[in-house]
Amino acid sequence: MLCNFALLQIRGLLAVWGIIVEYLEKYKNSDHNFFNMDISCSNIAVQTTVRKGLLDKLRILTDAAKYDVACTSSGVDRKGNGRDMGNCVAAGICHSFSADGRCISLLKILMSNECVYDCKYCANRKSNDIVRATFTPDEICELTMNFYRRNYIEGLFLSSGIINNPSYTMELIYHTLYKLRNVYRFQGYVHVKGIPGSDPRLIQQTGYLADRMSVNLELPTAQGLEKLAPNKHRKAILTPMRQIQNAIVQGKHEVAVYKNAPAFVPAGQSTQMIIGATPESDYQIMSVAQGLYDKFAMKRVFYSAYVGVNEDKELPAVCTASPLLREHRLYQADWLLRFYQFRVEELLNEKHQNFNVLLDPKCDWALQHLEQFPVEINRAEYTMLLRVPGIGVKSAQRICKARRSAPLDFDGLKKIGVVLKRALYFITCNGKMMYNTKIEEDYITRNLLAEHEKLPFDKDFVTYKQLSLFDDSQENVQLL
């Protein structure tokens, strides 16, 4: 009897539980519908009331943000949670390419182009008379959500001019991100700028909402910064960089111990500097970059060829061609540092301060170190394979895998994707070179130059012509 009663009670409980579950489900669904409706309502608001303003604002604040380099959405792999919009792919996705050939991956905008600073090189400096605008957090969220949904973008890149003071600006950015993550429940990629000089607590809190944070180094050396950006100080820039670096390390520990701890800047931090506005040499710039990789654990350092927007006696003339080739060489060298295990000291030194304009840094290095060549493809170590011109990271990996099953010959190398017309001077397969070639600097240089290097800009492009005649940094020195 008692037993039966207990059973009945349990059954009753189960029934009640069932109702609760059902109710919860319903509640959850209704909550969702309500939420969706909320967003579509605000869309309509955009439609009828703020629409005209929004288009203009977007134009102004995109225009103001376009000189920022970083537009990558890489570094974090986050599956969708099955409920909210968005995920992240480790390799990143470029959704479009603008007329200058740069990738559009993120909605790159400024929160505001109002600024209390007066950096000489910047289009948004306070002494410039330009149209100013400021987004509201809701406008940014709506744009992001609607662009993302249509597969236009991979996420948001938010930077800002300094409104009132750094902390006030950082707080605005934080509020926007908070809203985007917690009200709009966006799970895609967010890259946000850390504003030097703002309250460390704000940077800390923002870091928990962003995937990548970056603090701009602006110019390679402290002297350059002092000259061109009187309101910014090297120390104020390095402090938040260090803070983010430490917080990332700590965040990783926390995630290891507590599974659900929020990740701090999971895609790491990056920075950028302007090239060609101040007279630093490539050696100085690359040393700074290497320092940032080593000491600040940067994911990326971006180099931005100076584009003249302001007339100023401290700056190169506005009509000076942007040093695109130099920027290209710096990126090539940057790749060598990050993926090819090179050190700056190997590529450049006190005597040899700038990169060769005619040859890429890797070829240049190989020609200076002919005593290490030729390399036997079937025996050489991976790190040595990486140093052969014409063999990239992928080819080197494929060579290492393929030679496990059978020795490789030149035909096999071609199939693997090695650029033989560059590599043939530096390698042997089974003890033989491809043709009867000399290992002699002049001879190889001549042959390599005959194969015209593929550059990302046109040969008849004015910039390239000028750069191939003059070393641009020298040119800038003269102009100064």
Add this chain to the structure above:
Amino acid sequence: MEEYVLICEDTMEGMLTGVYEAYQIKKEKGISSHDLIHLAIARPTMNRLFTQYYDVKSDQIKAEKVIDTIRRVLGEQTYYRVCMAMVSCFEDKADTVYHTIVKGLMTKDKMIMDRLQEDCVNATFRYARASENELCHMKQFLRFSELDNGLLYAKIKTKQHILPFLMPHFADRLPADNFLIYDEETGTFGLHPQYKQWYLVEGVDFEESRINYSAVEEEYQKLFQCFCNTIAIEARINPRLQRSMLPLRFRSTMTEFKKV
């Protein structure tokens, strides 16, 4: 020496059934080597001498047996690569995939796809890479438009038939949206209902002219066009670089290149 050609359907199921049948025929007829057996996805316009042609009827069960073996013996990675090669647009894909599988199974080599010196492996690798590239391009350049009932609609035109590999990406990304991707080339629809499993539909009549876009759609297209036009730096304008990163063939379905 007499050769044998098995003609199978241009589907993953068809080709995998072909692989099964090839092993069967080799056993039954006591053929000395797999090199004498070939798979094709279409009957050649001219028959060759000393060659027997067979038609293979796609069979789900046989295909699944082959899939099972590939996954067990050659591993998931190889299986994925082989699948990607099978959806590519190359004519001899069935044959290269078949011989790659044979090579792999002969040595029970999970790393078979690394043996790029071998011609068939190399071809399979290249075909898989072509599909992979197309898949990446679609993830990048596909554009949804919102219809008046809230459904997201996208049209793609792919050389490689990668729609089945594309759907999981967007299903993971937009779980709360009803969306539809239409592959013009194959006439296949990929459908994803809100919070449910996605599926493919084939052979449905479809008139694009009957689509009604939502009221906000045009506004957002304008906003995005404005964004794309403004973000370019005038001093660096470089159409050649843009064209190499974003080939013209993709632009017909992309919002930012639409003429207003």
